[in-house]
Amino acid sequence: xxxxxxxxxxxxxxxxxxxxxxxxxxxxxxxxxxxxxxxxxxxxxxxxxxxxxxxxxxxxxxxxxxxxxxxxxxxxxxxxxxxxxxxxxxxxxxxxxxxxxxxxxxxxxxxxxxxxxxxxxxxxxxxxxxxxxxxxxxxxxxxxxxxxxxxxxxxxxxxxxxxxxxxxxxxxxxxxxxxxxxxxxxxxxxxxxxxxxxxxxxxxxxxxxxxxxxxxxxxxxxxxxxxxxxxxxxxxxxxxxxxxxxxxxxxxxxxxxxxxxxxxxxxxxxxxxxxxxxxxxxxxxxxxxxxxxxxxxxxxxxxxxxxxxxxxxxxxxxxxxxxxxxxxxxxxxxxxxxxxxxxxxxxxxxxxxxxxxxxxxxxxxxxxxxxxxxxxxxxxxxxxxxxxxxxxxxxxxxxxxxxxxxxxxxxxxxxxxxxxxxx
Amino acid sequence: xxxxxxxxxxxxxxxxxxxxxxxxxxxxxxxxxxxxxxxxxxxxxxxxxxxxxxxxxxxxxxxxxxxxxxxxxxxxxxxxxxxxxxxxxxxxxxxxxxxxxxxxxxxxxxxxxxxxxxxxxxxxxxxxxxxxxxxxxxxxxxxxxxxxxxxxxxxxxxxxxxxxxxxxxxxxxxxxxxxxxxxxxxxxxxxxxxxxxxxxxxxxxxxxxxxxxxxxxxxxxxxxxxxxxxxxxxxxxxxxxxxxxxxxxxxxxxxxxxxxxxxxxxxxxxxxxxxxxxxxxxxxxxxxxxxxxxxxxxxxxxxxxxxxxxx
Numbered sequence: 001x002x003x004x005x006x007x008x009x010x011x012x013x014x015x016x017x018x019x020x021x022x023x024x025x026x027x028x029x030x031x032x033x034x035x036x037x038x039x040x041x042x043x044x045x046x047x048x049x050x051x052x053x054x055x056x057x058x059x060x061x062x063x064x065x066x067x068x069x070x071x072x073x074x075x076x077x078x079x080x081x082x083x084x085x086x087x088x089x090x091x092x093x094x095x096x097x098x099x100x101x102x103x104x105x106x107x108x109x110x111x112x113x114x115x116x117x118x119x120x121x122x123x124x125x126x127x128x129x130x131x132x133x134x135x136x137x138x139x140x141x142x143x144x145x146x147x148x149x150x151x152x153x154x155x156x157x158x159x160x161x162x163x164x165x166x167x168x169x170x171x172x173x174x175x176x177x178x179x180x181x182x183x184x185x186x187x188x189x190x191x192x193x194x195x196x197x198x199x200x201x202x203x204x205x206x207x208x209x210x211x212x213x214x215x216x217x218x219x220x221x222x223x224x225x226x227x228x229x230x231x232x233x234x235x236x237x238x239x240x241x242x243x244x245x246x247x248x249x250x251x252x253x254x255x256x257x258x259x260x261x262x263x264x265x266x267x268x269x270x271x272x273x274x275x276x277x278x279x280x281x282x283x284x285x286x287x288x289x290x291x292x293x294x295x296x297x298x299x300x301x302x303x304x305x306x307x308x309x310x311x312x313x314x315x316x317x318x319x320x321x322x323x324x325x326x327x328x329x330x331x332x333x334x335x336x337x338x339x340x341x342x343x344x345x346x347x348x349x350x351x352x353x354x355x356x357x358x359x360x361x362x363x364x365x366x367x368x369x370x371x372x373x374x375x376x377x378x379x380x381x382x383x384x385x386x387x388x389x390x391x392x393x394x395x396x397x398x399x400x401x402x403x404x405x406x407x408x409x410x411x412x413x414x415x416x417x418x419x420x421x422x423x
Numbered sequence: 424x425x426x427x428x429x430x431x432x433x434x435x436x437x438x439x440x441x442x443x444x445x446x447x448x449x450x451x452x453x454x455x456x457x458x459x460x461x462x463x464x465x466x467x468x469x470x471x472x473x474x475x476x477x478x479x480x481x482x483x484x485x486x487x488x489x490x491x492x493x494x495x496x497x498x499x500x501x502x503x504x505x506x507x508x509x510x511x512x513x514x515x516x517x518x519x520x521x522x523x524x525x526x527x528x529x530x531x532x533x534x535x536x537x538x539x540x541x542x543x544x545x546x547x548x549x550x551x552x553x554x555x556x557x558x559x560x561x562x563x564x565x566x567x568x569x570x571x572x573x574x575x576x577x578x579x580x581x582x583x584x585x586x587x588x589x590x591x592x593x594x595x596x597x598x599x600x601x602x603x604x605x606x607x608x609x610x611x612x613x614x615x616x617x618x619x620x621x622x623x624x625x626x627x628x629x630x631x632x633x634x635x636x637x638x639x640x641x642x643x644x645x646x647x648x649x650x651x652x653x654x655x656x657x658x659x660x661x662x663x664x665x666x667x668x669x670x671x672x673x674x675x676x677x678x679x680x681x682x683x684x685x686x687x688x689x690x691x692x693x694x695x696x697x698x699x700x701x702x703x704x705x706x707x708x709x710x711x712x713x714x715x716x717x718x719x720x721x722x723x724x725x726x727x728x729x730x731x732x733x734x
Contacts, residue, residue, distance in 0.1 A: 236658055243658065357672045359671075
């Protein structure tokens, strides 16, 4: 695990270092989607390079992507100072949509372009090389030093909201967006659009939620980025998931947890101040939700009721109570047969893999028999699953009256009582 | 409003039709207009039809065949085509909608040739469970059957029959051209089997699930696929296990397509010690793979070189 994930983790740390910092700027300026727009412009540059006949991983392709992205960044710098009657977010969105459309048009002329664009979205953080990481670290260190030297005016414009315009601001803005374009272009090549966006926005957002002051926010952003990267990589290894997407999802979980923690703290403070009555709106919402779930079960028992599925997985009695004794027996038998069948499938599939790799040998006829057995067993297992689904829908028909209707009434009643008590 | 629009459309088609008919009548020997969904099928139709057909491929050589956006001019060509030749199975999900759009004028019946019906398919088990799906994502069998050169026999037979049905006077011409093509194919097969004979039962790992037919024809064994679902990179555990097995069983060659993720190819090759070789899955995917036989010349030469060079 360590040898596979060490380089990706280093790459994640490098990404965290520059993006958590730039994210603070981007959040303060309120230009969140600048990152996606610039990444899209860089992708357009990349496809133009493909069209011009350069191989996708070449320096020329990178040069095209960088030139396009910097041009896009300068456009954003100019449009901000001009104080046009439309908000800058609109311009960013337009640049995104138009460059995405242009990419489609160019891709149509450049074979394999479509695959490249897909790869650019997903990225390949798992397969970075040491050289990639070292180059990126050196580049971002240089960008970081430049930003450190220019921190006075850059922070003043971003945080202070210096809206006076003028040439001086235009120059600093141009520097900011050009360096941003450089970072986005380089990161996206390595990690993919989604992951780069997550690194840019989520650590900075969590830091802004929790602490004040640029230094403290930067430190917390770095900490969050490092911890979430490690957690995402570990989860990707443990649960056998694509790495980049898992780290992005981990960032989502981190932000949701931070928000939930803040919400819990706010309600604790409110309860201390006003007693339990402070929780009434939340309780009403919960009662309303329960009522809706019950109503949905009562009206449409054949729909997917995920909460009931989850409940039945933890406590099978919830379903078994609504089955006749013979149905219950069928259910237990089917479950046993399913478990047996899946164990057998796993074993036989492992054998088939060993044969494919040549670590075990089977003659041709036995290989064919193994293939047929796997196909047949797969069908039987699918049949078992169908039986379970049929039994579940039978139970649902009964649960709709015994669970759905009571839940709907209780939830609605609870919400009404809570609402009346408020007056 | 809608009626007026329909009227304009009808007028437009009235205006277009006689003009098109005029052009056709003026041409000395009207070539059959054929639309193929891929460049491989285009090459085979041209091999049989020669100058009596004009073939257009809807997909460019290295485009993902699953995700084609049909363009208006292609729709127009599809509408007037004498024959549509397709890979079939679930290889062209966009085609059904395009044909629905054309309605009654869409090529159907004898004008719609599904070549998957003429060959013996591999991997036709229904993928029922998640773990089965991992092995291949195709619901009706692996659709890359043109990569077995022996399949060119039934495929060209079906093409020749369909063309002869549309132009009965040319039946002998098509049959003669097909015979000449099969002679060259036989010579090619002898050449290719010769080049790969030394490597029978060699184990390969492929990036995608496109080489099943090719490997089966030349007695090569595909041990595993790096990216079972195209576009979804493998998880670290899957990648680690794969590389380990490749090293343990001395898999020497990793087969990649030109559009495979280069960093993934590089990483698997470097960690496993296998040699990466880029094979071309479609006619026109490399400049030297200009027709159906050249496609195999290129792929066999590249693969044999990689297998020879690997320790």
